[in-house]
């Protein structure tokens with residue numbers, strides 16, 4: 001894998017906007033989870049009602065997400081925080097499902113706590129990117 005190649009999870013699969021197939025984007029993004037006309041709220045309303053077709057799609061999505069997390073965790077060996085628009089909908093049941101799938105897939109024993117759900121799901125990337133600058137500023141006024 002070169003620096004410019006997207007993370008490929010499957011040799012075949014749905015076409016990605018990058019022009020290739022089997023990318024993580026086609027398996028683990030919101031566009032992979034939702035149909036064109038669905039909202040996250042509508043989707044999870046049906047998951048909470050235990051609608052079989054929605055539960056099946058959710059489990060397939062979580063299985064792909066677990067594979068992606070496992071691959072990335074094997075490479076980076078660090079904690080993972082799941083954020084973004086999906087984070088508010090990730091409950092203990094989903095986290096347990098992810099842990100179980102990762103445990104089945106990984107060649108190494110895993111502690112159960114390397115995977116967390118963001119406490120700041122909206123705008124987390126921009127807030128996270130700003131933290132070093134805020135910390136540096138705070139250091140200048142406190143020192």
Ligand SMILES: [Zn+2]
Nearest residue numbers: 006016018023
């Ligand atoms: Zn792609």
